[in-house]
Amino acid sequence: MGLDVEANGLAALSGTFLLLTTGTVVLRFVARYKQKGQVWMDDYTMALAWVGFVGLAALSFFGISRGFLGYAMPRDRALVQAVALTQARALISFDVLTAMTFGMTKLSAVFFYRRIFCFGPRRDVFDYVTVVFVLLVSAWTVTFIVVPLNLCGPLKSIEWDIHHAAQCDHYAYFKGISVSDFVLDVAVLVLPLPKIWSLNMTTVRKIAVSCVFLIALVGLGASTARLVIMMQLIRKGRAGNAKDTYQGNTQIVYYAILEAAFNIVAINGPSLWYLVAGVPPERVLHSIRSIISLGSGHRPDSSKSSVERTTCDAAPGHKLDDTDSSPSSPVKNGVETYAMADLSAVTSAKGGQGVIVVDREFRREVEQRHQHL
Structure with a gap:
């Protein structure tokens, strides 16, 4: 068994990245304060992303403490049913916070692009494209916040009943959010590149500026890993995962936390320049x-x-x-x-x-x- 299905692995991941993401977000606002810079939409959305991540980490610790994350599923069906409702509500809450965290992180990146490239009274194509991306990511976020609450019927997911589990189409939801999340990550990552390469700069400088924005590739790597794991679980289907649903749920939680953490740290990376190199x-x-x-x-x-x-x-x-x-x-x-x-x-x-x-x-x-x- 790997770390992605063990309680120790999940706890270590959540605890480590909870500290790391908190540190990078704090440094971001400390840098704004010391430089007397304006706190703008990219900062606010990043703060919301961090709040969502704190919720994800808290739910992972809660699941470990209740025994339905990081452990093998008990063979005694009575024990499974005893925590079924608590487990379902925790995982539905986790899905909602996952969509919120992913969405706010993407919005923070797009608003950061607008902070740099969209200024002055004149509007260009990139200005309009980023507005479209803001609307698209916002719609994606709202959609995947609402969907988990209605998987078992209109607003019935919170009162989930283990006897009606077959009515909840979790696998279609997993496929939809995983694929669309990966596609949006790629789109947001490459969004500023055409603008950068259209500038009147030398090729070396274009490459250097592009590399600054491509730091988020680490987040895309985590998104790719999560997509692969989700596709494996979907391919197994309900029958294949029924032997140990706890293991599958632990993997879902593990890779969602991994992707969210990498994205937050990568986008907050420039905040470290002020303290490490003295370059605001x-x-x-x-x-x-x-x-x-x-x-x-x-x-x-x-x-x-x-x-x-x-x-x-x-x-x-x-x-x-x-x-x-x-x-x-x-x-x-x-x-x-x-x-x-x-x-x-x-x-x-x-x-x-x-x-x-x-x-x-x-x-x-x-x-x-x-x-x-």
Whole structure:
């Protein structure tokens, strides 16, 4: 028997990742506080995902304590029936929290993409696509929260009766949530890649930025493992799993916790940069925003460059980097001054009134300021 069907394995997994996910979520908000960054939708949805994960871990410990998770099913049918109702309610609650946790984690990732790529009054295709993804993931989450409550009939699942177990089509539900969850994970993972590769950057930088977003591959690996296990259980069917339903339920709980934990940790990974390397995630965010803004300034249909727009928006006596970089900032498509150091040296750029003249001296001054940061 493997760790995924043993009480010790399930308890170790739940306890370890409960501490790890809690730590990464706390670090995320500590980083926001220290950097005076705005708490936005990606943070709120991540907090909800963590609440859901705490519920998943608590239910796993509860199942272990009551003996229906992590142990072999008793041969005495009276013992099985004694905990049947408690087991059913716990597993239905687990299914509801699984959908909530998975959904909130996906929404946090999509809102993080919007925090970086969707700013300013101008809307592009990526802006609309992410809105569609928000609606799609929200609908998916609500659907798979409601379905477990109605598997045995409208709102009858909570009053589940072991004598009517055949009326509850759990296997169709398992197949539906497992396959759709995997497909959504892949879609959310690759969502920002076309946007990144359309930016005016070198190939090396595109690969580097893509790798930052592909950290979530660890979560996709857990999602794949969970899909494989679920398909095996579905292939066995009710008759094949009837010999020991406790073992199958333990595997379902084990891999759901594994996937949820990996996704939460992966998405919160950038929060560790501030404490480990002293590099705030917002600095990387500003740099990517600046690249996007500068890239849009070179489009043929642009009447002014991004730098020109920033100059016009800056009030007299204020620095260009005084504007708030949050999604709610009134000046959202400005270029942060320190990020200008990423630009190649420009010999000369002449313009009329209200236009910045950029030369090597300006770049040298910005580089000096960047070093002080």
